[in-house]
Amino acid sequence: AIDPLDEIADICARHSVWFHVDGAYGAPAILTTRYAKALAALARADSLALDPHKWLYVPVEAGLVLVRDADAMRAAFSLVPPYLRTVEGVGGLPWFSEYGVQQTRGFRALKVWMALRYHGLAGYRASIEHDLAMAERLAAAIQAAADFQLFEPHSLSIVCFRYVPSAAGRDPDALRLDALNKAILEKVQLGGRVFLSSTVVGGAFWLRACIVNPRAQEQDVDSVLDAVRDAAHAIVM
Numbered sequence: 001a002i003d004p005l006d007e008i009a010d011i012c013a014r015h016s017v018w019f020h021v022d023g024a025y026g027a028p029a030i031l032t033t034r035y036a037k038a039l040a041a042l043a044r045a046d047s048l049a050l051d052p053h054k055w056l057y058v059p060v061e062a063g064l065v066l067v068r069d070a071d072a073m074r075a076a077f078s079l080v081p082p083y084l085r086t087v088e089g090v091g092g093l094p095w096f097s098e099y100g101v102q103q104t105r106g107f108r109a110l111k112v113w114m115a116l117r118y119h120g121l122a123g124y125r126a127s128i129e130h131d132l133a134m135a136e137r138l139a140a141a142i143q144a145a146a147d148f149q150l151f152e153p154h155s156l157s158i159v160c161f162r163y164v165p166s167a168a169g170r171d172p173d174a175l176r177l178d179a180l181n182k183a184i185l186e187k188v189q190l191g192g193r194v195f196l197s198s199t200v201v202g203g204a205f206w207l208r209a210c211i212v213n214p215r216a217q218e219q220d221v222d223s224v225l226d227a228v229r230d231a232a233h234a235i236v237m
């Protein structure tokens with residue numbers, strides 16, 4: 001889900017509060033026509049967390065934070081001795097220790113830079129649109145299946161669902177359904193065909209698919225329900 005960013009930004013502005021957005025997964029969807037409006041208020045953020053290893057297709061791991069006022073960030077973190085501080089009036093590179101808790105770090109920026117160069121704006125837009133289409137396909141397949149329940153509304157490329165055996169009837173036992181889906185999750189994860197995670201919404205346990213691979217194809221998406229169904233049958237039999 002996407003938080004009401006504009007409303008939160010208004011409240012922050014009214015109370016002079018720093019407006020940070022955790023866009024680790026979802027922020028890149030601003031490039032798509034479908035989510036450009038819902039994410040437009042990212043432009044109002046004082047800082048934005050982004051995980052290039054999620055929807056910017058960078059190999060694990062690379063975290064990124066964009067900060068509007070670098071001096072404010074420096075003032076918050078620069079609690080370091082003079083030998084780790086940028087000297088006023090002297091150019092050169094800044095000390096990372098003045099902008100966060102970590103000083104020494106590997107050259108993760110290289111792979112981020114390479115991915116940005118490789119995909120480009122148009123490439124990212126096309127790949128993220130493709131992931132959204134794959135998520136739509138999965139959601140439609142779940143909706144059409146008698147033995148699956150889709151969590152609605154779904155947004156971005158996350159699709160939550162659960163297996164509901166037809167024998168469970170119209171009003172299935174909630175605890176048994178949770179236990180069955182937990183067992184399915186374990187089997188699917190250990191099976192290695194597809195990877196699903198899980199979540200709890202409204203007290204119920206849901207399987208959770210998140211598509212952030214530009215190479216995901218229709219047959220990959222279709223294999224998700226096959227894998228879940230196979231796991232369910234193996235458990236229920």
Ligand SMILES: Cc1ncc(COP(=O)(O)O)c(C=O)c1O
Pocket residue numbers: 022023024025026051063
């Ligand atoms: C919105 C959001 N924030 C933060 C994280 C933390 O991710 P990581 O530990 O990979 O940086 C996640 C992970 O899925 C996420 O979805």
